[in-house]
Amino acid sequence: MMDMAPPESLPMHEAHPLALVTGASSGIGTEIALELARRGFDLILSGRDAERLTAVADQVLATGGAAEIQIVDLEAPGGIEALVTQVGSRELEILVNNAGFGLSGPLERESPERLAAMVHLNVTALTLLTRAFLPAMVARGHGRILNVASTGAFQPCPGMAAYGATKAYVLSFSEAVAEELAGTGVFVTALCPGPTRTRFAERAAMVGSFLFRDAMAADAVARSGVQALLAGRRLRVTGWRNRLMAFAIRFSPRGMTARLAKAMMLKRN
Ligand SMILES: NC(=O)c1ccc[n+]([C@@H]2O[C@H](COP(=O)([O-])OP(=O)(O)OC[C@H]3O[C@@H](n4cnc5c(N)ncnc54)[C@H](OP(=O)(O)O)[C@@H]3O)[C@@H](O)[C@H]2O)c1
Numbered sequence: 001m002m003d004m005a006p007p008e009s010l011p012m013h014e015a016h017p018l019a020l021v022t023g024a025s026s027g028i029g030t031e032i033a034l035e036l037a038r039r040g041f042d043l044i045l046s047g048r049d050a051e052r053l054t055a056v057a058d059q060v061l062a063t064g065g066a067a068e069i070q071i072v073d074l075e076a077p078g079g080i081e082a083l084v085t086q087v088g089s090r091e092l093e094i095l096v097n098n099a100g101f102g103l104s105g106p107l108e109r110e111s112p113e114r115l116a117a118m119v120h121l122n123v124t125a126l127t128l129l130t131r132a133f134l135p136a137m138v139a140r141g142h143g144r145i146l147n148v149a150s151t152g153a154f155q156p157c158p159g160m161a162a163y164g165a166t167k168a169y170v171l172s173f174s175e176a177v178a179e180e181l182a183g184t185g186v187f188v189t190a191l192c193p194g195p196t197r198t199r200f201a202e203r204a205a206m207v208g209s210f211l212f213r214d215a216m217a218a219d220a221v222a223r224s225g226v227q228a229l230l231a232g233r234r235l236r237v238t239g240w241r242n243r244l245m246a247f248a249i250r251f252s253p254r255g256m257t258a259r260l261a262k263a264m265m266l267k268r269n
Contacts, residue, residue: 025047027200053069192236
């Protein structure tokens with residue numbers, strides 16, 4: 001954990017529903033937070049980069065909403081528990097599990113520490129934050145959870161084997177919990193973006209990859225995800241090309257989709 005100092009907080013509006021967004025300091029998370037603010041939610045913005053989070057909080061304020069920043073490293077021991085403690089007994093209407101990163105390259109060359117950190121963030125943090133905030137939502141009879149997966153969830157991802165597997169977990173987990181919650185008033189949505197223009201490609205060492213040639217804008221991805229979340233949809237694949245691909249994969253042999261995904265991964269712009 002980077003900072004256990006008291007949170008920089010601003011007074012929340014009593015009447016506004018509250019949303020927590022992880023990974024709100026950048027990319028899709030920032031845009032989801034701003035979209036929720038425009039729709040009348042107050043925000044708890046979580047991430048590691050205080051400067052960026054403060055800039056996003058200022059943007060939320062400009063929409064008339066309120067925002068609090070929580071600086072938490074969800075990869076670090078105790079990070080998940082710290083975020084749960086910082087939210088405390090406040091009533092969360094929406095939880096957005098967005099924080100995540102990818103690693104690309106052959107598995108045997110990847111550092112075990114970075115692999116473990118990625119699985120911890122993409123899988124463990126998402127699972128335990130869902131587990132932590134779900135009981136209060138079920139007891140109240142309303143609440144919504146948006147889990148950010150990826151189109152990488154639909155097929156094996158050679159060249160990003162472990163990352164793709166974390167996103168397959170997110171999709172499977174989200175759809176299963178959504179079904180467990182049927183009739184409770186609580187909804188879970190899995191958002192599956194394809195390549196999107198954020199800091200993701202740079203962090204995953206994929207700048208110049210063919211996959212990102214026609215990447216979508218993060219605000220369009222966020223708008224689509226928030227619409228699906230508020231409509232209680234279980235799955236949203238962003239962009240017609242990604243939807244077509246996700247549909248076609250259902251009818252394609254696994255081996256073939258793995259070979260195709262490998263060819264796409266290796267292709268450069
Ligand atoms: N961009 C794409 O092409 C794409 C496609 C499909 C799915 N996704 C998924 O979309 C989600 C958002 O990614 P993005 O594309 O918006 O990338 P991004 O711009 O790199 O944003 C990632 C966010 O995750 C946060 N984060 C990373 N490590 C963290 C940690 N240890 N503790 C707390 N927060 C952490 C970052 O916050 P700090 O920097 O402040 O730590 C940042 O706010 C991820 O789950 C990603 O897998 C992305």
